[in-house]
Amino acid sequence: MKLLKLIENVSFTSNQPLDKIKEIEVKDIAYNSRNCEDGFMFVALVGETVDGHKFVKNAYDKGARVFLLQKNSKFSKYAMDLNEDAIKIFVDDTRLALSKISHNFFSQPSKSLKIIGVTGTKGKTTITNYISTVLNESGVNTGVIGTNGTFYNGIYETTSNTTPESYELHRIFKKMLDNGVRCVAMEVSSGGIMQNRVEDVDFDLAVFSNLSPDHIGPKEHPTFEHYLQCKAKLFKLAKHGIINVDDEYAEEIIKAATCDIETFAIENNANLSAENIKYSKEIDSLGVSFDCKTAEDTFPCYICSPGTFSIYNALAVIAVCKYLGVKKEVMIESLKTAKVDGRVQVLPVIPYATFIIDYAHNGVSLECILQTLKNYEHNRVICLFGSVGGRTEIRRKELGDVAAKECDLAILTSDNPDFEDPMNVINDIAQSFEGSSCEILKIPDRSEAVKTAIRIAKDGDMIVFAGKGHEKYQLINGEKVYFDEAEIAKSEAKKVMEERELLA
Structure with a gap:
């Protein structure tokens, strides 16, 4: 697409006159310098922790020759060192401009x-x-x-x-x-x-x-x-x-x-x-x-x-x-x-108890699902949950406060701990249970926590696995490690039912 067609309806200035850039062809757009190729436009986005202007040289080396830059970026100096064949388009907000040029490009x-x-x-x-x-x-x-x-x-x-x-x-x-x-x-x-x-x-x-x-x-x-x-x-x-x-x-x-x-x-x-x-x-x-x-x-x-x-x-x-x-x-x-994976998803794994997987990962969502379950005939309400590592501790307290009030038993475990020790998160949550009649189990390994929940289930229990929902991973030390909660629950439930048959 012609560059001027691409930036239609975008207010900009450039280091090159219009007659020099009007015939320039842009093959594609990239906002990650690693994705650039010959003929690409590189858009330098300004984020909370990363500023794309730092990577304009990488984008140039990959073949980009057109650069969409933000006027007020403190890192715009990096673009000043680009070779003379680099076409620089300056806008007030590169993220807003990316929206417009993407709309045009496609x-x-x-x-x-x-x-x-x-x-x-x-x-x-x-x-x-x-x-x-x-x-x-x-x-x-x-x-x-x-x-x-x-x-x-x-x-x-x-x-x-x-x-x-x-x-x-x-x-x-x-x-x-x-x-x-x-x-x-x-x-x-x-x-x-x-x-x-x-x-x-x-x-x-x-x-x-x-x-x-x-x-x-x-x-x-x-x-x-x-x-x-x-x-x-x-x-x-x-x-x-x-x-x-x-x-x-x-x-x-x-x-x-x-x-x-x-x-x-x-x-x-x-x-x-x-x-x-x-x-x-x-x-x-x-x-x-x-x-x-x-x-x-x-x-x-x-x-x-x-x-x-x-x-x-x-x-x-x-x-x-x-x-x-x-x-x-x-x-x-x-x-x-109509059903959605990980949203109040019932796992029919054991005939005498109800297991539910839900994405509830904040206080409001958890309270909503736990109070809802009480509309149905039940014995104990059990909740297995954790909270994200390296994030606000307010959410941990919200989750703990809700579970302490609504549950008979809470199994505290990990939920995307990332670089934080899961026990730090668990101990933060556990503070909410001081003086509560709700019992707690601390099991940092979520796989073991799920297996424990399956094994301790009694007739009429309702057990919620909260927080992961549809996610098929645990975020640990910056890496997404495969983790399928439903798969683990089904496997353990099969063992439990087989054991029951042998004992019968």
């Missing part, structure tokens, strides 16, 4: 797709995957982008972030479009919004699930207000908004919105609501049924996921699919079997 693919953005603290993964399930069942080829990766037409691609960098995002859109995808349900994280990754995505729909304090710290959002503002920005980028008005921050989201708004709720008046809620328990699932009430009619729904939060997720999906013209009958049938 021929603005989001304009040809129906893009549904889902934001909120909890529920994004479930809602996007449920939307995909229903729309695909209705005949609309739909892809997913989010925490669990990218899915479309049986193709899977991992993502390093819930909301990928803008270049990756538009690349994925183009690939989906070329493969017949017509609709994309994507998770939109507050970090993705803050870092301008979605600035040039043509959102048709935006969904708000809920909001609670999270991702607040030195390398994330400085305050909760900033976190809220980032979430709210999605409703300035979309044409139509769908909002959970039972959430205490819904009014602020609506005030900030510039798009049309419709609502869903359980407790308040809304365009869509749920009533006559009933819980059910099967060997391989915990479910809930309800009646969905709209302006036109009321119809019964069932989802094989438990709790009030699951109803909110289902209402969001119904609102989206209804807006897109999906038949009511298709929605009802599709939601009955």
